[in-house]
Amino acid sequence: MPTPIIYHIDVNSAFLSWEAARRLEEDPDALDIRTIASAIGGNEEMRHGIVLAKSPLAKKCGVITGEPLAHARRKCPNLVTFPPDFELYVKRSNDFMTLLREYAPEVEAYSIDEAFCDMTGTGSLYGDPVEFARTLKDKIRTELGFTVNIGISSNRLLAKMASDFEKPDKVHTLFPEELPEKFWPLPIENLFFVGKSTAKKLRSFGIHTIGNLAGSDRNTIVSLLKSHGDTIWHYANGIEITELSHEAPMNKGYGNSITIHYDVTDSDTAKKILLSLCETVGARIRDAGAYISVVQIQIVDNEFRQRCHQTTLPSSTNITEKIYETACCLFDSLWDHSPIRLLGVSTGKATTESYEQYSLFDTGKNERLSKLNSAVDDIRRRFGEDSVKRACFIETSTKNKGSAGSMPKNKDSLSHFLKL
Numbered sequence: 001m002p003t004p005i006i007y008h009i010d011v012n013s014a015f016l017s018w019e020a021a022r023r024l025e026e027d028p029d030a031l032d033i034r035t036i037a038s039a040i041g042g043n044e045e046m047r048h049g050i051v052l053a054k055s056p057l058a059k060k061c062g063v064i065t066g067e068p069l070a071h072a073r074r075k076c077p078n079l080v081t082f083p084p085d086f087e088l089y090v091k092r093s094n095d096f097m098t099l100l101r102e103y104a105p106e107v108e109a110y111s112i113d114e115a116f117c118d119m120t121g122t123g124s125l126y127g128d129p130v131e132f133a134r135t136l137k138d139k140i141r142t143e144l145g146f147t148v149n150i151g152i153s154s155n156r157l158l159a160k161m162a163s164d165f166e167k168p169d170k171v172h173t174l175f176p177e178e179l180p181e182k183f184w185p186l187p188i189e190n191l192f193f194v195g196k197s198t199a200k201k202l203r204s205f206g207i208h209t210i211g212n213l214a215g216s217d218r219n220t221i222v223s224l225l226k227s228h229g230d231t232i233w234h235y236a237n238g239i240e241i242t243e244l245s246h247e248a249p250m251n252k253g254y255g256n257s258i259t260i261h262y263d264v265t266d267s268d269t270a271k272k273i274l275l276s277l278c279e280t281v282g283a284r285i286r287d288a289g290a291y292i293s294v295v296q297i298q299i300v301d302n303e304f305r306q307r308c309h310q311t312t313l314p315s316s317t318n319i320t321e322k323i324y325e326t327a328c329c330l331f332d333s334l335w336d337h338s339p340i341r342l343l344g345v346s347t348g349k350a351t352t353e354s355y356e357q358y359s360l361f362d363t364g365k366n367e368r369l370s371k372l373n374s375a376v377d378d379i380r381r382r383f384g385e386d387s388v389k390r391a392c393f394i395e396t397s398t399k400n401k402g403s404a405g406s407m408p409k410n411k412d413s414l415s416h417f418l419k420l
C-alpha cells in the first residue's frame with residue numbers, strides 16, 4: 001500500500017481574490033484590489049454589513065473577518081469595500097474544482113473555496129508530492145488568476161491544518177513526524193473543531209497549546225468535554241477519528257452541505273442557502289431516477305455545535321420544492337438563532353419508485369412541478385449550471401450589483417428566469 005498523500009487546497013481570501021481576478025480580466029490595467037486595504041462586505045445601506053474577506057493590508061490594520069464594516073472602517077479609514085457577488089463565487093469555485101479534477105484522481109469539494117485531493121499513488125505520474133503541489137499552486141495562479149495555499153499530509157485533518165499555516169501562495173507539509181515541531185507549539189484555538197468556549201475551558205485547565213492537549217490524559221479530557229473532548233484529543237494527536245465529512249450518514253440518501261465563511265444570522269439568508277442545497281440534492285435524486293421520503297437538515301454554529309433534525313414525508317418525492325419546504329420547516333423548529341457556519345441538507349429512504357399519499361389537491365401540482373424540475377435539469381445539463389436560476393437568486397445578485405455601481409456581466413449565458 002502506498003503512503004496516503006492528501007492535499008488540502010484553500011483559496012486565499014477567496015471572495016476578495018475572485019473579485020480582484022474578475023476586475024483584472026475585464027481590464028488588465030485595473031488596480032489589483034488585493035494590493036490595497038480592501039474588503040468584501042455588504043451591505044452597508046442595510047446597516048448590517050460584515051467583513052466577509054479582507055486584503056493583507058486591511059488585515060495589517062486589524063480588520064477581521066466577521067466584524068461589522070463600520071468597525072473595520074474605524075480601524076482602517078481608507079478601507080475600500082466591495083459588495084459580495086455570490087454568483088461570481090459559484091462560477092469561480094466551479095472553475096477551481098474543474099482544474100483540480102484534471103490533476104487529482106479524487107477531489108472532494110469541502111466548501112466553496114476549499115477542496116481535498118487524494119493524491120495517493122500519483123508519485124509515478126507527478127514525482128515528488130511537495131514539488132507537484134508547488135506546480136499545481138502556480139498553475140492555478142496563472143490559469144485562474146488567484147492564489148491558494150496547499151497543505152499536504154497523510155490524512156485530511158493534518159492537510160487542512162497545514163494549509164492554514166503562513167499565507168498566501170504557500171505549500172506546507174504537516175506529516176505525523178512533524179507534529180512536535182510544527183503543530184504542538186500552536187495555541188489551542190488553532191485546532192480544528194475548537195471554538196471559543198471550548199478553548200476558554202481548556203485554558204482554565206492549563207491547556208494552552210495543541211501540544212498540551214495532545215499530552216493530556218484522554219479520559220480526563222473526555223470527562224471534561226464528553227465526546228467532543230475525545231474528538232479534539234485525537235485531532236491534537238494528528239489522528240482523524242471522525243470523518244471530516246460534512247454529510248450526515250444516511251441510509252441510501254443524497255445530501256449536500258456548505259461551510260459558510262461568515263456568520264449567517266438571519267433566516268432569509270439561511271433559507272436561500274438551503275434552497276441552493278436543495279437544488280443540487282434534488283437534481284442528484286432525479287439524475288439517479290430515485291425518490292426519497294426522509295429529509296434531514298444539519299446546522300453547525302460558530303462554536304462548532306452541531307444539530308440535526310429529520311422528518312419523514314407522507315409521500316416519496318424527487319421534487320426540489322418539496323424538499324426545500326420540508327427543510328425550511330425543520331430549520332424553523334431547530335434553529336436557536338446562534339450564528340450559523342455550516343448548513344446541510346440530506347435525504348434518505350431512497351427508492352426507485354414513487355408512492356404518493358392520495359391528496360385531491362396535490363397531485364396535479366406535483367406532476368407539474370416534477371415535469372418542471374426535469375426540464376430545468378435538462379437545460380442545466382445542456383447549457384451549464386448557471387443557465388437557469390431562481391428568481392430569488394437573481395434578485396440577490398441584482399441588489400448586489402446595484403450597490404456595486406454596476407459591473408458589466410457576462411451576457412453569454414442563456415437566461416431563463418423562473419418564478420416558482
Ligand SMILES: [Mg+2]
Binds near residue numbers: 010011012013014113
Ligand atoms: Mg479560503
